[in-house]
Amino acid sequence: MTIARRRAEIEFHLFDVLGIDEVSRWPAFDGQDGTAWRSVIDTAEQLALSHFAPHNREADHREPWIENGKVRTVDGVKEAIAAFAEAGFMNAHRPVDEGGLGLPWTVVQGAFALFQAANIATAAYPFLTIAAANMLSAFGTEAQKVRFLPHLGSGRFLATMALSEPQAGSGLADIRTRARPLEDGSYALTGTKQWISGGAHALSDTIVHFVLARIEGAPAGVKGISLFIVPRDWVEADGSLGAFNNVALVSLLHKMGYRGTTSTILNLGEAGLCRGFLMGEAHRGLDYMFKMMNEARIGVGLGAAMLALAGFHCALDYCATRRQGRPLGDRNPDQPPVPIDQHPDVKHMLLAQKAYAEGSLGLCLYCATLVDRQQRHPDPATRQRSGVLLDLLTPVAKSFPSAYGPKANDLAIQCLGGYGYTRDFPVEQYYRDNRLNPIHEGTNGIQALDLLGRKLTRDGGDAYRALRATIHADLDGRSEPEIDELIRAWRRIDDAMTVLLVSFSAGRAADCLANASAFLDAFGLAVIAWRLAVQAHAAERSGKDSAAARGRRQALKWFAAVELPRVAPLLALVERCDPVAAETDAAWL
Amino acid sequence: MTIARRRAEIEFHLFDVLGIDEVSRWPAFDGQDGTAWRSVIDTAEQLALSHFAPHNREADHREPWIENGKVRTVDGVKEAIAAFAEAGFMNAHRPVDEGGLGLPWTVVQGAFALFQAANIATAAYPFLTIAAANMLSAFGTEAQKVRFLPHLGSGRFLATMALSEPQAGSGLADIRTRARPLEDGSYALTGTKQWISGGAHALSDTIVHFVLARIEGAPAGVKGISLFIVPRDWVEADGSLGAFNNVALVSLLHKMGYRGTTSTILNLGEAGLCRGFLMGEAHRGLDYMFKMMNEARIGVGLGAAMLALAGFHCALDYCATRRQGRPLGDRNPDQPPVPIDQHPDVKHMLLAQKAYAEGSLGLCLYCATLVDRQQRHPDPATRQRSGVLLDLLTPVAKSFPSAYGPKANDLAIQCLGGYGYTRDFPVEQYYRDNRLNPIHEGTNGIQALDLLGRKLTRDGGDAYRALRATIHADLDGRSEPEIDELIRAWRRIDDAMTVLLVSFSAGRAADCLANASAFLDAFGLAVIAWRLAVQAHAAERSGKDSAAARGRRQALKWFAAVELPRVAPLLALVERCDPVAAETDAAWL
Known part of the structure; x- marks a missing residue:
């Protein structure tokens, strides 16, 4: 079901x-x-x-x-x-x-x-x-x-993204894997890669690793990183397999969740020659990888949203059939207990899950339409504008679902009580699986720096204006109370943008970025509220009184009442460059 | 270390x-x-x-x-x-x-x-x-x-609390286990108990179960529940063991965490006579159990706080030695990467963990002093007053640590990144273990009803006034900015109390209670801020400039800046009896 x-x-x-x-x-x-x-x-x-x-x-x-x-x-x-x-x-x-x-x-x-x-x-x-x-x-x-x-x-070959190393996860600037040019135009790779998902298995004839490495003599930092195609077993021009290419498994990593996906430490070229092909130009590896990475980030958000949705549906089923307690105003023990989805506290938990899961899913699929519009829309201006919006929303589509999806799974466990904590129901696995999502493909802290330090403030805030115009077009002429709340939240972000753009041009970027995660959270809440509103309106087009339309409206109302009031205090932290974190010396803690 | x-x-x-x-x-x-x-x-x-x-x-x-x-x-x-x-x-x-x-x-x-x-x-x-x-x-x-x-x-015998049944967890009114009086004054018990921690093991000579059951003919609901002492093996007057007393293990339950503690389904009296002793008076079992339960609730809070603290210390160690990235304002890749505890975003995560863990621990140990004062203080008025405060703070001491302790563990995982998600570091186990704490010994939703529906509003709010007087005495004459924030938060709660007491006396209790969890959250934040302030002052008594004193001050500042602004919007939900949950029909979701 x-x-x-x-x-x-x-x-x-x-x-x-x-x-x-x-x-x-x-x-x-x-x-x-x-x-x-x-x-x-x-x-x-x-x-x-x-x-x-x-x-x-x-x-x-x-x-x-x-x-x-x-x-x-x-x-x-x-x-x-x-x-x-x-x-x-x-x-x-x-x-x-x-x-x-x-x-x-x-x-x-x-x-x-x-x-x-x-x-x-x-x-x-x-x-x-x-x-x-x-x-x-x-x-x-x-x-x-x-x-x-x-x-x-x-599916004869499967692939990996081999970016991280033991000493370089979020900090790709410090990648040490080396590539030495060979006479035939290929490269000899040496180094250690870690956290490589799908890095070893017997599920395909070979595994093709897409590896970040430095060509000998390359500049330090991110501008000296190139991208290589490195198969575990050599692949001939006709696709037939040659000898083992010395991509060796050092060990499997054992995780809390996502356990069906192997996570590996790999050694390249330790026991013999490990050859790879340079992809694209030298030193531009990170640009290429980020093309993929942006797509992968939305995919991470999508997965987080779906785990949230799966847990929510499980909680809905459970709460409809589990009878316990009586209504708050009528505790007569001679009456049978009621299904727990009649208790307001349980309804709060279900509404939260619905808003987090459906809002997250909606945002990720909206981003997918932006990919289509960017790549295939007949109108060039639409293509350009879609690319701008996609770029801006990518850190939100990665971080909101992966921050709030696990919250939804947490609430699903709580709805099921002791049962939810056992391995007899799937929600505890969703909770463990989903916990990876705020970490991989760029931690949510990295997303916050990407949004505030790069996407939002460059070009004088052009991308932000494009987003505001889109939201305006979607909500124009609507005047329900929860839409008013949403519009107020966005006006509050407009004000913050004015302050931030001034701070950035006054050279105070680093001060603002100390509270980048608070900004990302506020921005994400407002983005999700917008998507929930669009989704409620879509459901209401085929009749306001259907159960589905009412449910989506309630999720929007819940989000506006409970989550949107958090936007203003989060923005205040960023606007005043709250110094509490920056001024703290970790040695005091 | x-x-x-x-x-x-x-x-x-x-x-x-x-x-x-x-x-x-x-x-x-x-x-x-x-x-x-x-x-x-x-x-x-x-x-x-x-x-x-x-x-x-x-x-x-x-x-x-x-x-x-x-x-x-x-x-x-x-x-x-x-x-x-x-x-x-x-x-x-x-x-x-x-x-x-x-x-x-x-x-x-x-x-x-x-x-x-x-x-x-x-x-x-x-x-x-x-x-x-x-x-x-x-x-x-x-x-x-x-x-x-x-x-x-x-330790020759170990014990359990056998309250829950498959159909009755939070709703103890529906307990079905029966007790039939025997001629010797003991009782024959029959029924099934579930989620019984420590219900089966070979760690002691026998296990003594403290069992809630109904004597035949008892009134329905919570006023017909009695408490029985039911050993797994019969215990003679001299403590020697007799025959198996027919407390049989049906099955072990398999949990996400806390896995070293057996969790069991037990059958009483199915295969033969299962005898127990009535403890205290008939039909008063829940009163006795709640004496224990209140103690256990603070113990649950204490455990949640300690898991949070353990994870925080692990994160501190890791972040001090893990080098990655450069300062926000100075990204020169020729400089070595810095320990990640220099990044503001990581400091935010460490400060949050410190505030949650140390505030929670402080509250639970403060409650322990209230137990001592209630039971042993030479002055009867102090004894009485301590009992009143203890009663009021118990739902907070259970729920805040068990809600925010897992958040601290979540942040510890995030600090450690991929490493935190692996089983090579202890933080993922803390996260899984701690997830039980919002569920057992009364879910946090139950704590919310207990606080708002019972502890806070009875006797015209006497207990609340006693708490306010205590806080006032602790903070009197202080005027640091973060103390001002804290005092404002409490004044905001004073206002809410006025509104709530009127609503309750006007018969609108059920409407208020629909947002009881929001009230508990707001109240808990203000209580923890008070404890963090008291703790910061205590640390500063031996010198304001010590690292320890500065650290505690920063945790207070962080909490005042980031968490206290959430108090007002949460209270607004309760004051206006926000109807979004209550008016939702779960069938719409």
Whole structure:
């Protein structure tokens, strides 16, 4: 039942909120329509149910292990990935003439969300592979594409993003992995990579690592980092496999959640030559990686949102059937206890989960439509404007779902009480799995610096003005009380922007950035309120009195009443450059 | 190193903040002094390190299992409990003429906190046993005390609190376990109990269950519940063991954390006679249980605070040595990266953990001094007043640490990044263990109803006035900016109290209670700010410029700047009886 609800939620966003039908009128998607896209979602729902969900619990219980020198995973993972690739999902976004299905990114993301909800850990393998293939497609040479893309698309090869090292996680400037040019134009790599998800397994013929490294003599810092394609086993031009390429597993890392995804320390070139291909130009590796990374960040947000949604649906089911206690005003013990979803405190917890999960999902799918508009909209001005909005919203789409998704899972546990704390119900696993999301693909602290230090304040705040115009257009003429609250919150952010732009141009950027996380939180709340409002309006178009429309309206009201009042005090911290953190010497603590 | 820091923190609260030395002048503690108490803390530190900490990780990794029909636990648990009892900690609070050490409860709690931090799951066995023994000591007959107390004190028997049933957790009114009077004055019990911590194990000769049940013909609801002493194996008057008493293990429950503590479903009297002794009067079981429960609730808060503190200390150590990134204003990659505790965002996370952990711990130990004053203070008016304050603060001492302690653990994980998410560092276990605390011994939603619906509004708000007078006395004449913030927050609560008392007397209690959790949160924030202020002042008495004094001042400042602004909007929800939750029909969600 819950998977049907998840699918209905995805379709609501795609068709009712985001109006994806419009996309079928763009030349890029000629011949496609809503019917075709619904059948893609249908296939995803079926495969998620038949191939991804069944081993989700077992893969958590029995994390990948080493047996006879090979990394093993529970039964079902390899078959799930094969079925996923077989149905075309590895290539779903790629144009038909490149072997893909040519689908809009929004549809692809809507479908992928169902796999994430069913089994986030198994979905991580194709997630990384798709992101890598998109990067290769954008920046690789023709020869590189021919050599790798078909096999990444078929699932014969899987891929990783090998950025971090033991001493360099958030601080990529300090990457030490080295690349030495060889006579044939390839490079010899040496170094250690850590936290490499999907870095070792027996799920594909080989693993293609996309590795950040420094070419010998490169400048220090982020401007001296290049990107290399480094297969575990050498890949010939025709895609056939050669000898082991000396990408060696040092060890598996053991995590609190996401346990079905191997996390690894890898050694490159220690026991022999490890060769890789330079992708694109030397020293521009971080630019390319960030193209992928921005896509991956929204994908992290999407996964966090789906885990939140899955937990919310589980809590809804439980609270509707669990009877306990009596109404506050009528405690007669001779009456039977009521379902706990009649208690206001439980309703608060359900409304919070609904607002966090549906708002997060809505934002991530909205970002997917911005990708489509940026890449394929017939109007160049729309393409440009969509890119600007996407860039601005990416840190929010990564951080809000990954900060509030775990809160939603926390509330789902609380709704289920002792049961929620046991491994007999799925919510505790969602809670553990989701805890990775504020960490990987750029911690939420990094997102805060990205938003305030870069995206928001550059070009005199142009991107912000574009966002405000969009919100204005969406809410124009509305005057419900909760919309008024929302508009007030945005006016409050306008004021803060004025203060911040002055501070930044007066050279006080570092002072402002000391409270960047508070700003990100305030901004995220206002963004989500806007999406919840748009979603409530979309639901009300087919009748204000339907249960679904009332529910979305209540989630908006709850968010406006409980969360939006936090915006102003958070902004005050940033505006006054509150010094409490900056002036603290950690030695005092 | 971290355990030494924990011990120093406990001693700071006992001696510098709470002035426990004063207690040695009360007749009840004649002959004791600070030197003796420091040596008790010293013993606790040693035992926690030598017997509790070593198996903490393993007990989490390998939760209790059934082997040949017996429940097994990892090596070390039984020895730890034996060493704890041997050192006198089971009886530490009981008067010397009852075989105890006659220590103040504050000292006992300070010592116990060190065991909780070292291994919360193993500490749960004595925790439950001590609480049960205290209840028996207060309400049992002489014969019952003689039969059980010495063996609970020696650790030969361990105890449980058997309240919940599969259909009755928060709603104890619906308990179904039955008690039928037997001719010898004992009772035959039948029924099923669930979530019984420590309900099955081989750590003691037998297990004494303190069971809530209905005597046949008792009134419905909470006024028909009695309390029974039900040993797993029959206990003769001389303490020797008889036959199996038909308290049978149905199954072990498998939890996300706290895994070293068995959690059980028990069946009473299914396969044969299960006998128990009525404790106190019939139908008054819940009153007795709540005497114990209030003590246990503060103990839950204390455990949550210590897990938060343990995680905070781990994060401090990590952030001082992990080098990554450069200062915001000076990103030169030729300079080495700085320890991450120099980054403002990391300092925010450390300050938050410090405020949550030290504020929570301070409140719980303050409540322990209220227990001492209520029970042993020479002045009857002080005894009465301390009881009133204790009663009012108990739901806060349970809920704030258990709501904000997991937040502290969440931030500790974030400070450690990917490392924090792995099982190589202890913070992920703290996070999982601590997640139980908002659920057991009365969910935090139940605490909210207890505070607003009962403790705060009865007697026209007398208890609240007593608290306000205490706070006033503590802060009188202080005028630092953060103290002003704190006083403003309390004035805001005064206003809310006026509104609420009017609403309650106008019969609108149920409307107010729909936002009880928001009120509890606001009230808890203001209470913790008060304790942080008292703690900062205590640290400053030995010099304002010491690192420790500056650190406590910064934690107070951080809390005043970031958390106290949340008080007013939370109160507004309650004052206006915000209807968003109450008016929501769960079927809309």
